[in-house]
Each structure stands twice: as C-alpha cells, then as structure tokens.
Amino acid sequence: MRLHDAVPQAGSRRRKRRVGRGIAAGQGASCGFGMRGQKSRSGRSTRPGFEGGQMPLYRRIPKLKHFTVINRKYYTIINVEDLQELPAGTKVTLDSLLEAGLLTTDDGPLKVLGNGELSVALEVEATAFTAGAKAKIEAAGGSCHLVV
Template sequence: MKLSTLKPAEGSVKTRKRVGRGQGSGLGGTSARGHKGAQSRSGYSRKRGFEGGQMPIQRRVPKFGFKNINRVEYKAINLDTLQALADATGLKQINFDTLYSHGLVSKSDLVKILSRGSVTSALEVTVKGFSSAAKAAIEAAGGQAIVG
C-alpha cells in the first residue's frame, strides 16, 4: 500500500451540482429552482411553521391549559425503598445526603416520602415532605419523620 494508491471508498465522494451553466447541462435556465415564486428568488428563507399559505398547525389547534410557574415538584421515594436501603446499609438515620450518595435522588431534588410498602425497622428520616400515611407508618414502626 502506498499513499499514491489510496482512494476514498466507493460512493463516498459525490460531485457537486454545477447549476446555471447552460441548457446543455440540464441545470441551466432556472438553475433547478422551478419557475417564479418565493423559493426561486435569492435570499429566500421560509418562516418557521410556514405551510405554504395554508393555516399552520399551531393556529389550527386550539390552546388549552397552563403551566403553573409556582408548582413545586417533589421526587417521590416510597417506604419500601427506604426499608431496602436500611436493610442493605444498616443505617438508622436517613436524610437527603444519604439518598444522594446512594444514587436515589439528584442534587437539585426536593424529596417527599410516600407510603407504598412498609417499614419494619425504626428509622429517623429527615427530608422535605411526607405523606400523612407515610409519616404514620414510620412512627408506628418506632421511627421519626422529621421535615427539614
């Protein structure tokens, strides 16, 4: 193999279209742009969402609903997850840092404990929120549910 014998892979290199170079080329005259109209002119750029003059979809479909900018989004962690974490690590105190270090939440999450599953060991759980059933279940098992 020599540098002088190297060639690109078959079909990987295409010759560019030379438009506007006479009728014999097949791309003369209108330069493959068709006849008249905005798209045949230089400098034409279609507006985003333009559908050729027909009513665009964002105007055909009705508006409804809204996004509440004050909504507080919580990351839900269930009791069975807490119990599995306690069984695996032997921890009795669970807080945000514990959940983060075990990959259950990300740094910017607000955590709320929900009541799916059950807790058998007495855990001291400190997070931003609890459902009433989850709080009752933790305290029934001899633990503490601390909002903080």
C-alpha cells in the first residue's frame, strides 16, 4: 500500500462542510470568511472581472489603438483600374468577374475601390462602393447599383 493508492471508493462522496455551527466544528461564527468586508457578506462573490466599480480591464483595453473589430465584414474587393479591360456596356457582378478571371476567390460580397482610372461605361452591381469609385464609374458614363 502506497500513499497514492489511498483514494476514495468510486462513487463515494465527501460530506458537505457545516459552517456556522460553533467553534468546535472549526468553521464557527464567521464561517471561514474572515471578519468584515465585501468578501464576507452573504451572496458575496462579485462577477468575474469586477474591479470594485473601477472601469474593468476588459472594457478599458479595447478603447486603445490597434484592436481588431469584432465581427468585421469581409469583402471581395476590386479596383476600378481592373474593370478598365472589360468591354463597354458590360454588366459587372461578382459572378461575372469570377468568370472573366479578374477575381480568383469569392471572399464575400463585392466592394469596388477607387484606385486607378476608368474610361469604359459599365453597369456595376456591388454591395459597396467607395466614394471615389462611384464618382469614376459615373464620370465614365456607367452606373452603380447597390445589391443588398
């Protein structure tokens, strides 16, 4: 018999601690919670992360710089300069760009960015446009349609 062999029987239970039953029980008057204070009160425990009313760490930190946005939206992006090689009057959608080979992957809804120049009139359907992209498409004689 070794010390590590001395384990309780399977299914056995340890009796519950009877607190506040006098000095002989070992957990008398204050029941092991000390004299006074927030941690000695009934219903006493504070929630995890509580810092006594001070702004807790989990609420202070995200206000600093360089924190990522939770549940951010992911877009499949394309620049106006990439649309330049399409023929005039083409209806541009995410599916048509994938078929044409201008995009290789579908990373979410289509967003058109305004980098470059455009001289071809196109009918573009996308979920989002930057202000510059919308201005360049309409200046070239095209139209922008928002798809929800």
